[in-house]
Structure formats: structure tokens, C-alpha cells
Amino acid sequence: MKRCALALAAVLWAGSLFAQQGALEGKWWKRPVVARQLELTPEQTAQLEKIFARTKPHLIDLRAELEKKQFEYEQAMSSEKVDRKAIESLIEARENARAALQKQLALMELDMKQVLKPEQRERLMQMRENARRMMQQRRRRLREEGLEDEAPPRKQRRQR
Numbered sequence: 001m002k003r004c005a006l007a008l009a010a011v012l013w014a015g016s017l018f019a020q021q022g023a024l025e026g027k028w029w030k031r032p033v034v035a036r037q038l039e040l041t042p043e044q045t046a047q048l049e050k051i052f053a054r055t056k057p058h059l060i061d062l063r064a065e066l067e068k069k070q071f072e073y074e075q076a077m078s079s080e081k082v083d084r085k086a087i088e089s090l091i092e093a094r095e096n097a098r099a100a101l102q103k104q105l106a107l108m109e110l111d112m113k114q115v116l117k118p119e120q121r122e123r124l125m126q127m128r129e130n131a132r133r134m135m136q137q138r139r140r141r142l143r144e145e146g147l148e149d150e151a152p153p154r155k156q157r158r159q160r
Helices: 002-022 032-038 042-078 084-115 118-145 154-158
Strands: none
Touching (some): 042 084
16 A cells, blocks of 8 residues: 555656656747746747747658658567568668657757747756756656656656
């Protein structure tokens, strides 16, 4: 019973952390707390939205391409006869797809950062660093308490 209570407390605490971290991912400029802390103007919000709207269709395509390449790789690895050359080719294709997605995300982030004033960029970086630190602390506590195995896998958490 005590273990269940600890697990429930960890999940609830993790949910609040994910909500805070989520403020810095996706449409972070639409989150009232973030917009207020960064002191975003309506013009900046509109510019950020335009950048996102312009980039999002391409990101969807790149993510789909990465998923296809990952699936092809997994299928090849699970077959009984593994052809090293073919697998190498699939790995390279998968990593190229991952690199293309990361590049597009970085370029979108660059475009968005150029909308912000230097002090706003600094505050945003501090907020992201704080969220990162909080996640590290959470993981450390869960490991120490032996609850990490009970936490939902990272991939599932991101899909919320």
C-alpha cells in the first residue's frame, strides 16, 4: 500500500513537472505563464505563430519520414537473415531522416528566437534550463526511491 501511495505521489508530481516543461515545448508562446514571464507583445505572438504555421507541415512530413525509416530498420533487424550492407543502408537513411528533422527544428527555433528581444531570449533559456534541471532531479529521486520502473515510458509521456 505504501509503495502504491509513493507511486501515485510520484506520478502526480511528475504530471506537474511535465505541465511546467510542456510550457517550453510546442506552442510555448501561447501559454499564459510563459507569455507573461517573457512579456511577449501581441505582435511577437503573431510572428511566432506564423513561423510555427509555416514550419509545422514540413515537420509533420519529416517526422513521418523518420518513423518510416525507423520501421524499415526494425523490420530488417527482426528478420531471420540479416544483411549487414542492407542494415547499414537503413541505419544511414534513418539517421539522415533524424538529422533533417533536427535541422528543421533548429531552424524554426532560430527564427523564433530572432523574434524575441535579447532579455526575452535569456529568460526563455533560463526557463528551459530550470525545466531540464527539474526533470533531472525527478529522475534522480525516482531512481533513488526505486520507482523509475513504475513511471510511464518517455515516449508515452510526450504523446499527451
